[in-house]
Amino acid sequence: MFMKAIRISEFGLPKVMELKEIDRPVPKSDEILVKVYASGINPVDLVIRAGSNPALSYNLSLPMTLGWDTAGIIEELGDEVAGFQKGDAVYGVPNFPGDGSYAEYVVAKASQFALKPKNICFNDAAGIPLxxxxxxxxxxxxxxxxxxxxxxxxxxxxxxxxxxxxxxxxxxxxxxxxxxxxxxxxxxxxxxxxxxxxxxxxxxxxxxxxxxxxxxxxxxxxxxxxxxxxxxxxxxxxxxxxxxxxxxxxxxxxxxxxxxxxxxSANQPRKKWLEEIKKLIETEKVNVPKGVVFPLENAIEAHSLMESKSAKGKMILQVRKEN
Ligand SMILES: NC(=O)c1ccc[n+]([C@@H]2O[C@H](COP(=O)([O-])OP(=O)(O)OC[C@H]3O[C@@H](n4cnc5c(N)ncnc54)[C@H](OP(=O)(O)O)[C@@H]3O)[C@@H](O)[C@H]2O)c1
The missing domain is CATH 3.40.50.720 (NAD(P)-binding Rossmann-like Domain)
Known part of the structure; x- marks a missing residue:
């Protein structure tokens, strides 16, 4: 099966990002396959795309998909995954380094995801985890x-x-x-x-x-x-x-x-903490700011705007529309 993804085959300016059709990934035993609704954009995505951190670039293999902030619905589960089921709405951080969430599907360790807060939409949820x-x-x-x-x-x-x-x-x-x-x-x-x-x-x-x-x-x-x-x-x-x-x-x-x-301090993507954060959001002790939303295929525009520092706020790539 195939899917669309924003890929880079070389490091450089935003224009190195290209919309490609690639194989849909298959989850390993401890992973989930998430049907991505939205992906947050973080400063690290720009740094990696530009190849400007040799320590990080050294660990990455090209071509690759950017994006380490996801909200979506579980499509498949590995044999050893417990605590989730197909159809759960989740949010979390995909495996790093590895193919990320500027894509229609992403695989990730189940331990790096939790159920999404119920009171917010996928676009808002995608800006939270990282x-x-x-x-x-x-x-x-x-x-x-x-x-x-x-x-x-x-x-x-x-x-x-x-x-x-x-x-x-x-x-x-x-x-x-x-x-x-x-x-x-x-x-x-x-x-x-x-x-x-x-x-x-x-x-x-x-x-x-x-x-x-x-x-x-x-x-x-x-x-x-x-x-x-x-x-x-x-x-x-x-x-x-x-x-x-x-x-x-x-x-x-x-x-x-x-x-x-x-x-x-490097962030640790733990399910338990995402669950605590979910509670704080659902009880309205924590407010989630609205992001600036771009369709997936406009990733170049979103990165360019973020790099220019002319816009404030979280940038989100919407992969699918919510019903
Ligand atoms: N270790 C990790 O795992 C990890 C993960 C994610 C992010 N990070 C790092 O965390 C940092 C923040 O990321 P972010 O996504 O929150 O970025 P962001 O949304 O762009 O926020 C940057 C913040 O820095 C403030 N700022 C800019 N210049 C400043 C100055 N001279 N003095 C004090 N504050 C200043 C901005 O204030 P105004 O907008 O009000 O001007 C804004 O509040 C980045 O350096 C990123 O690389 C690390």
Whole structure:
């Protein structure tokens, strides 16, 4: 059986993405085959497409299908898969590295998917898994955030940051977020306690004694991280999701002087956490922002727009229309 997919055969500009007809994948014993309704687009898709991270590119084999954020319906299950059945509406993260979800079907480890929140559509659900799991892993697994703690979230208005703010509030933390002033209405709506405009204000002069700094902005700058260490309490934790950009010696020494910790956090795609996130969404403790939706065949346009930074918000590729 065949399916349509957006493939790349070389790394480069958005135009390297081509709509192709390829074999439909077959699930292994621990995998599910998902009929994709929508696929989220994340910064990592652009990085991989451009071949601009040699560590990642080295692990990939061309040609390949991009996309590691999916919402769809289970079409087939491997022999060992338990807890799901054919026809379940699910959301999750396809195998990485491997063929992704800019396609009519994707196979993925069942352990990386959960039932989709019932109160949102496939397009909205497809923007959740990677960003939300990145926020969850960084804040709870590495940051060990607890009720009543103070957290500074750098990049609070982004896809990862928006979930981080809401997860932290649902846990009962005090949340300070940095973003551009244009995003303040959004930060207010999702419940941040204080906001700082990174373009006109110096957070290091306004904030102190935080338990955790969470770096979920697009910035890669160790001088900025030094300022983050300055605002930490003794024994505080600096967690960055920008795993492609190591802490330098100065940052590590500054953390040592505070008896603090620095963590680089890669998202862990766990079913259990997707189930927790589903509950938070269904009980309306977490709000899912509407994305900008493009048909699958317009992937080039979506990547170009995201790269130009002229549009805000999550970009979604719609693969099928919902009834
Ligand atoms: N480790 C992992 O597993 C993993 C997974 C997913 C993403 N990531 C990384 O996480 C980061 C965020 O991803 P995303 O999808 O959330 O991106 P995004 O939606 O584009 O968000 C980027 C955020 O950075 C903010 N920002 C830009 N310049 C800033 C500055 N100078 N100071 C403070 N904030 C600034 C933006 O604020 P405004 O829009 O308000 O200007 C926005 O809130 C990216 O670097 C991505 O590579 C890592």
């Amino acid at each position: 960003a939300a799991l990145t926020a969850w892993t960084a804040m709870f697994e590495f940051g060990k955030l607890k009720m009543g703690q103070r957290i500074l979230i750098q990049g609070a208005s982004g896809s990862v940051g928006g979930f981080a703010v809401q997860f932290a509030k649902s846990m009962g933390a005090y949340v300070i977020g940095t973003a551009s002033a244009d995003s303040f209405d959004y930060l207010r709506q999702i419940g941040a306690d204080e906001f700082i405009d990174y373009k006109t204000q110096k957070f290091e002069d306004l904030v102190s004694e935080v338990d955790i700094v969470l770096e979920v902005s697009s910035v890669r700058d160790n001088n900025e991280r030094l300022k983050s260490v300055k605002v930490l309490k003794k024994n505080g934790i600096l967690v960055s999701v920008n795993t492609d950009f190591a802490f330098n010696d100065e940052v590590l020494q500054a953390l040592d002087r505070k008896n603090g910790k620095g963590e680089l």
